[in-house]
Amino acid sequence: MALRLLGLAPTAMRALLVLLVLAPLCAARPRKGKDYYAILGVPDHTSDKVVLKKAYREKSLEFHPDKCVSTGSSTEECQAKFIEVSTAHEVLSDPEKKQIYDRDGEEGLKEGGNGGGKTGEEAKQMFRQFFGREPDGNVRIVNRGGQMMFMEEGEPGSQENIYDDSNATELTSDIYKAYVNERIEPWVIQFYKPNNDESVEIHDEYVKFADTFKAFLNVAVVNCRKQRDICSGASINDFPAFRWFPAEKDSPPEVFDEGTPSAKTLGKWANKLMPDHTTILEDKRQLRQWLDNQKLPTAVLFTDKSSAPPMWKALSREFNGRAALAVVLRCDKVGVFKTPLQREYDVKIPQIVKLDPVDEIGKVAEKFESAMRKDILNLWLIKIIAVGRKAGPAASFREWTKERLEAGDCGSGDSQFCFLWLKAGADPAVEDATRQLAQKYRTDPIKLMWVNIDVSFGLLEAFGIPEAEASDFFVAFRPKRSRFKVHTGPLRFAELDAFVDGVINGGPLEAKLKVPKIEL
Numbered sequence: 410m411a412l413r414l415l416g417l418a419p420t421a422m423r424a425l426l427v428l429l430v431l432a433p434l435c436a437a438r439p440r441k442g443k444d445y446y447a448i449l450g451v452p453d454h455t456s457d458k459v460v461l462k463k464a465y466r467e468k469s470l471e472f473h474p475d476k477c478v479s480t481g482s483s484t485e486e487c488q489a490k491f492i493e494v495s496t497a498h499e500v501l502s503d504p505e506k507k508q509i510y511d512r513d514g515e516e517g518l519k520e521g522g523n524g525g526g527k528t529g530e531e532a533k534q535m536f537r538q539f540f541g542r543e544p545d546g547n548v549r550i551v552n553r554g555g556q557m558m559f560m561e562e563g564e565p566g567s568q569e570n571i572y573d574d575s576n577a578t579e580l581t582s583d584i585y586k587a588y589v590n591e592r593i594e595p596w597v598i599q600f601y602k603p604n605n606d607e608s609v610e611i612h613d614e615y616v617k618f619a620d621t622f623k624a625f626l627n628v629a630v631v632n633c634r635k636q637r638d639i640c641s642g643a644s645i646n647d648f649p650a651f652r653w654f655p656a657e658k659d660s661p662p663e664v665f666d667e668g669t670p671s672a673k674t675l676g677k678w679a680n681k682l683m684p685d686h687t688t689i690l691e692d693k694r695q696l697r698q699w700l701d702n703q704k705l706p707t708a709v710l711f712t713d714k715s716s717a718p719p720m721w722k723a724l725s726r727e728f729n730g731r732a733a734l735a736v737v738l739r740c741d742k743v744g745v746f747k748t749p750l751q752r753e754y755d756v757k758i759p760q761i762v763k764l765d766p767v768d769e770i771g772k773v774a775e776k777f778e779s780a781m782r783k784d785i786l787n788l789w790l791i792k793i794i795a796v797g798r799k800a801g802p803a804a805s806f807r808e809w810t811k812e813r814l815e816a817g818d819c820g821s822g823d824s825q826f827c828f829l830w831l832k833a834g835a836d837p838a839v840e841d842a843t844r845q846l847a848q849k850y851r852t853d854p855i856k857l858m859w860v861n862i863d864v865s866f867g868l869l870e871a872f873g874i875p876e877a878e879a880s881d882f883f884v885a886f887r888p889k890r891s892r893f894k895v896h897t898g899p900l901r902f903a904e905l906d907a908f909v910d911g912v913i914n915g916g917p918l919e920a921k922l923k924v925p926k927i928e929l
């Protein structure tokens with residue numbers, strides 16, 4: 410025996426000695442029920458929170474279903490072990506419970522009821538940890554034939570979806586993760602419970618809201634009795650709850666704040682939050698500036714509403730970067746109190762028109778005459794874009810009118826290059842040359858304008874051109890610097906092209922404007 414002992418490694422010997430010394434101490438205090446210290450594998454009577462926590466973390470991982478079942482145990486066994494470990498940790502890390510336990514053992518804690526003195530919330534928390542999901546209703550921990558188990562109490566009443574046959578989409582976890590968490594568009598979501606009276610009451614109104622808005626928005630619902638994880642993840646505690654999830658996926662949702670929910674108040678709320686890429690136009694000057702700054706095809710809605718309608722906002726978002734949408738608000742349907750722009754155009758209210766950016770301002774290129782439905786308008790806008798693409802950006806000279814000058818085109822504050830075609834007659838060869846020129850420079854940041862010299866004869870003086878010459882002229886002009894240069898030589902494409910090219914590549918404009926201010 411002695412020889413054998415000597416044969417043991419010194420560390421093992423020490424361990425043996427420790428055991429021999431400690432064993433009588435443990436035996437001296439028989440504990441009723443389970444030994445929580447042993448369950449966690451920590452020294453008896455320890456109060457060291459760090460030790461307890463570390464032991465708990467390791468053990469709870471060991472009995473987590475993902476790991477525990479793979480080592481050959483059943484889910485029930487893992488569950489029982491997990492509860493045991495959790496309970497042990499919970500008791501030993503709570504000074505009050507620990508004291509009771511140390512004195513009276515497991516029995517002492519049972520007097521508090523509920524499987525070892527756990528509150529409902531603690532049991533729920535343990536449940537979530539073990540199953541990785543929300544429980545249905547309250548959770549109790551019950552003893553089933555000596556094994557502790559979770560029991561979901563459930564909630565009374567229906568669990569069934571109530572929006573399955575409507576325009577409001579019932580979301581499941583997978584869809585929610587893919588489409589709401591990773592959204593690129595706004596979502597309106599009602600979180601409801603089919604066993605909640607207020608949720609049931611709002612059903613018809615929400616369906617009405619969805620019918621109206623589904624063409625413009627993603628309108629959805631989450632049944633929080635079935636999709637409990639979604640609802641707890643979204644921190645929803647009261648039902649029904651309405652949330653607007655903005656298109657930017659990292660922005661927090663907006664909470665409905667329009668009073669009693671109804672189709673109308675929900676509509677108002679959603680409309681207020683809808684992104685709006687439309688431009689509001691009030692008068693001719695604004696309209697001209699807007700048109701002149703467009704590289705995209707344009708469409709204008711005339712409406713009697715006081716803000717852009719949801720459909721127009723939705724289209725402005727969808728076509729953002731492909732078409733420019735504007736709106737003229739508060740038009741008079743009857744036509745008695747017309748707004749200034751309404752007066753300019755022969756439109757019924759509401760009406761959508763495509764404006765021609767090249768020709769005379771105020772010209773309607775096309776009226777949208779079909780039903781005001783989003784799907785139809787969608788096709789119409791796609792057509793407009795396709796046609797616009799074929800024609801290319803406005804490739805022509807624009808008329809330099811008094812209005813355009815006042816709006817800033819080639820006026821004293823304009824820093825761009827202006828090429829002015831002063832027209833005296835209608836020479837087909839010159840028309841052809843300028844058309845080619847406009848085509849070539851259509852994407853350059855220069856302004857090509859024509860003006861009738863018979864009407865605006867003051868221009869001749871401004872550019873120092875003798876009045877006697879009755880022909881067309883071509884002038885390079887930098888309004889902000891009041892500098893210009895008159896083209897000499899034939900008004901043919903090759904010559905004009907060389908002239909324009911020279912000027913925009915830094916050729917000096919030596920002549921100074923001969924008048925203090927240009928008038929048209």
Ligand SMILES: *[C@@H]1O[C@H](CO)[C@@H](O)[C@H](O)[C@H]1NC(C)=O
Pocket residue numbers: 574575576619620621
């Ligand atoms: C969806 O809404 C439209 C009206 O926008 C309605 O005609 C249709 O019946 C609704 N569909 C369902 C499934 O309720």
